[in-house]
Amino acid sequence: MSTRIEIRRAVPDDATAACDLLRRSIEEGCRADHQGQPGVLGAWLGNKTPANVVAWFSSPSNYSVVAENDGVLVGLTLLTPAGKLALCYVSPDTLRRGIGRALLDAVEQQARTWNISKLHLHSPAGASMFFERLGYINAGKDKACFGLECDLLWKRLDGACDPAARKRFCNCAG
Template identity: 30%
Template structure:
């Protein structure tokens, strides 16, 4: 039997682990996207330090959540009141165990609570199939930013 995933709102005390999860997920889990190019990795990961994360945790327009699996923090995600999912990162060794899905569903619940009817995001190649399984659809042409392909996607959220 697979262990259940628990999600909760992240707190300032989680900033260090959030930084580590993002860093490792980018470096290891997203190698298909950055092709181990040091400049691309540095550009992607540069704003995920504790000093960058702490203001996000104190911004009421943002919602950061963390996923716990077997009482271990394994993933983190963030959305804004504009309806944009900024990111969803899971430690690579915990891929395909429900953490990413739980994180996104929790973000979507928060977006619905904010009165939003649609969620949008820019996926990487690594994440595209994951987001498609969650009901997201490509909604515009792929573009490149900081050496990475970004795939614009959106999803209608259910009415309350």
């Protein structure tokens, strides 16, 4: 596998490979978070189907990007117009190669284009430090929709907030 990573907009034809990546990343890469609990794992994986991924990638309101290495999908992320980072996954065998950072750079740039000043996401504990290294503030524990206790993270993109405040969704006036 070469070190050349291409970041590009996701297209519906990426759905099957993206679905496979999502499922593998959750099953293998997030094992410490779901601890093999069938209920949590089943709920987390429940909506990770090719049909749903096609819908997510096709929606004109979402901004989805993928990372490819030698034509193989190795990462993906999805941003909603509400500033929610709904997906951010990297293939377990390509972690710590800058793929996640490149994906976040792409969605943060798009968020600024959309005049979104604050992003937020739920992250399993195992991935939270990655987001924190990139300037996201950990606002504490919260339940994700699939029943796993996650960290609620957020990041101001306009620099109007003091990150040291560590408040849940800072309301700084700027």
